[in-house]
Amino acid sequence: xKIAVCxxxxxxxxxxxxxxADGRLDRAGVDAVLNDLDEYAVEAALKLVxxxxxxxxxxxxxxxxxxxxxxxxxxxxxxLRKALSMGVDDAILVSDEALAGSDALATSKVLAExxxxxxxxxxxxxxxxxxxxxxxxxxxxxERLNFAQLTFAGSVxxxxxxxxxxxxxxxxxxxMKADFPVVVSVVEKINEPRYPSFKGIMAxxxxxxxxxxxxxVGLTASEVGSSAAWSSxxxxxxxxxxxxxxxxxxxxxGGDQLxxxxxxxxxx
Amino acid sequence: xxxALILVDSIAGKVTKATAELATFGKxxxxxxxxxxxxxxxxxxxxxxxxxxxxxxxxxxxxxxKFSTGATATALAQVIAKESPSVVLIASTARGKEIAGxxxxxxxSGLITDAIDLDAELIATQSVFGGSTTVHSxxxxxxxxxxxxxxxxxxxxxxGAPASEEFAVNYDGRxxxxxxxxxPAVKGGRPELTEAAIVVSGGKGTDGNFAPVEAxxxxxxxxxxxxxxxxxxxxxxxxxxxxxxGKTVSPQLYVAAGISGAIQHRxxxxxxxxxxxxxxxxxxxxxxxxxxxxxxxxxxxLPQATQGVTAKKA
Numbered sequence: 001x002k003i004a005v006c007x008x009x010x011x012x013x014x015x016x017x018x019x020x021a022d023g024r025l026d027r028a029g030v031d032a033v034l035n036d037l038d039e040y041a042v043e044a045a046l047k048l049v050x051x052x053x054x055x056x057x058x059x060x061x062x063x064x065x066x067x068x069x070x071x072x073x074x075x076x077x078x079x080l081r082k083a084l085s086m087g088v089d090d091a092i093l094v095s096d097e098a099l100a101g102s103d104a105l106a107t108s109k110v111l112a113e114x115x116x117x118x119x120x121x122x123x124x125x126x127x128x129x130x131x132x133x134x135x136x137x138x139x140x141x142x143e144r145l146n147f148a149q150l151t152f153a154g155s156v157x158x159x160x161x162x163x164x165x166x167x168x169x170x171x172x173x174x175x176m177k178a179d180f181p182v183v184v185s186v187v188e189k190i191n192e193p194r195y196p197s198f199k200g201i202m203a204x205x206x207x208x209x210x211x212x213x214x215x216x217v218g219l220t221a222s223e224v225g226s227s228a229a230w231s232s233x234x235x236x237x238x239x240x241x242x243x244x245x246x247x248x249x250x251x252x253x254g255g256d257q258l259x260x261x262x263x264x265x266x267x268x
Numbered sequence: 269x270x271x272a273l274i275l276v277d278s279i280a281g282k283v284t285k286a287t288a289e290l291a292t293f294g295k296x297x298x299x300x301x302x303x304x305x306x307x308x309x310x311x312x313x314x315x316x317x318x319x320x321x322x323x324x325x326x327x328x329x330x331x332x333x334k335f336s337t338g339a340t341a342t343a344l345a346q347v348i349a350k351e352s353p354s355v356v357l358i359a360s361t362a363r364g365k366e367i368a369g370x371x372x373x374x375x376x377s378g379l380i381t382d383a384i385d386l387d388a389e390l391i392a393t394q395s396v397f398g399g400s401t402t403v404h405s406x407x408x409x410x411x412x413x414x415x416x417x418x419x420x421x422x423x424x425x426x427x428g429a430p431a432s433e434e435f436a437v438n439y440d441g442r443x444x445x446x447x448x449x450x451x452p453a454v455k456g457g458r459p460e461l462t463e464a465a466i467v468v469s470g471g472k473g474t475d476g477n478f479a480p481v482e483a484x485x486x487x488x489x490x491x492x493x494x495x496x497x498x499x500x501x502x503x504x505x506x507x508x509x510x511x512x513x514g515k516t517v518s519p520q521l522y523v524a525a526g527i528s529g530a531i532q533h534r535x536x537x538x539x540x541x542x543x544x545x546x547x548x549x550x551x552x553x554x555x556x557x558x559x560x561x562x563x564x565x566x567x568x569x570l571p572q573a574t575q576g577v578t579a580k581k582a
Contacts, residue, residue, distance in 0.1 A: 017400070133396075177448060182445075189506050247563065254564045254568070
């Protein structure tokens with residue numbers, strides 16, 4: 001099977017994030033990492049391959065391939081290298097100046113095109129990026145590609161060309177299945193992403209990482225980027241710091257003081 | 269004349285509070301048409317009588333069940349083509365956002381997710397980066413599609429039963445995933461986390477004992493949340509996790525007990541109207557965002573507070 005894992009490079013989730021004057025996330029001067037939640041997608045892909053690989057490992061001889069795909073500036077290749085060092089086979093980075101300022105619609109358009117060109121059976125995503133947090137790209141990919149959608153998977157298995165997942169939603173625990181081609185998104189409790197081994201890090205340096213321009217993907221500049229973004233930011237203001245409120249040290253009446261505060265605020 | 273289309277949100281045959289809130293936002297824009305996409309639309313329709321809704325459009329079909337987001341997006345796209353609303357409002361749930369995403373693709377329209385406010389000019393307010401930044405934005409192409417977080421507005425009542433009409437959806441079967449089984453969530457007596465007006469959460473400081481957290485929650489009629497430290501330790505189910513990788517809540521009152529308040533946790537609760545924190549560590553970052561903080565042991569402070577609340581309510 002051919003698996004694609006879609007990932008994003010994001011500012012380190014511990015870093016303080018700010019908006020720049022043009023209403024975009026200010027990415028300069030912030031440590032950039034592979035989106036935490038995408039590591040679970042990479043791990044899920046590796047595990048799916050390992051269970052059906054004659055060697056018990058991903059890579060050559062497994063009979064399957066895992067390609068990690070991202071869209072972003074040149075330095076997003078660092079995030080792809082991390083996925084390669086975890087054990088995926090190759091990587092595609094779509095990088096083009098025209099992509100700057102792309103919204104989720106444009107991002108999904110680009111990723112869908114790369115997936116279509118690659119003829120993948122299974123696409124695995126994290127549930128959201130830790131910066132934009134929209135959580136819509138997996139569903140948009142399913143819509144654009146006309147793939148079956150199995151999102152928010154808490155477990156995933158493949159048998160032949162059938163993908164089964166289990167997930168928890170507001171309706172309860174659901175067991176679902178669909179035949180290839182499928183888009184899966186995985187939640188963080190699905191696995192514990194591995195740390196790249198020294199061997200993996202050395203091997204990743206030799207693995208193919210292809211950078212494609214927009215034209216190579218088959219799209220034009222007018223379809224993506226800030227000019228094609230269908231929503232615009234009017235302003236972005238730092239929220240006034242929550243005035244550090246009242247702080248009392250419990251002298252045996254802390255609970256009572258808390259209740260008085262709630263009553264004062266008419267919360268009880 | 270401006271008008272708003274709202275997608276009716278329901279769980280287990282019950283129209284949710286989020287739907288009433290969507291209708292209330294819709295009224296700011298103009299007349300409100302509620303769209304029901306369900307296998308049993310007839311059962312949901314009467315529940316809209318008390319909401320601020322002017323018209324109901326029902327789409328009935330088994331294809332709308334469960335997480336079939338493609339069918340619902342298709343129905344909405346077709347209703348948009350017929351009704352030409354100014355805006356489509358959808359609840360900001362996992363399912364709601366997926367429907368919105370698919371609808372944006374299908375209807376060539378811009379999308380704003382997780383709004384906490386929306387004005388008559390369709391300018392949406394979002395709170396991003398863990399609540400540190402407030403963003404105002406607007407859709408510039410197609411029909412505005414906006415998903416709105418629960419508890420963002422006090423719902424208003426309507427003025428009489430709305431007219432209802434049926435709509436036949438031309439559905440191409442794009443949802444190819446099959447739902448094999450559903451085990452309904454075990455309903456405790458507590459409200460749903462993201463809908464609750466009050467949330468009481470426990471963290472590392474509970475040391476695995478959530479009894480005092482649950483007792484205070486029950487005295488307040490609140491939902492129970494947990495920090496990632498608590499869910500990772502297996503002390504409370506992951507479905508109750510509040511934070512960056514869990515649920516985002518925005519209640520009237522958020523009580524954090526034994527939670528230090530790492531940025532990842534604050535990302536999930538910082539837009540709460542009032543925040544109360546109880547922690548042994550006077551330096552815990554949670555106190556920086558708390559309106560009222562008690563430096564103390566939650567095992568003495570919470571039971572005392574529970575007793576006080578119960579006495580006040582008696």
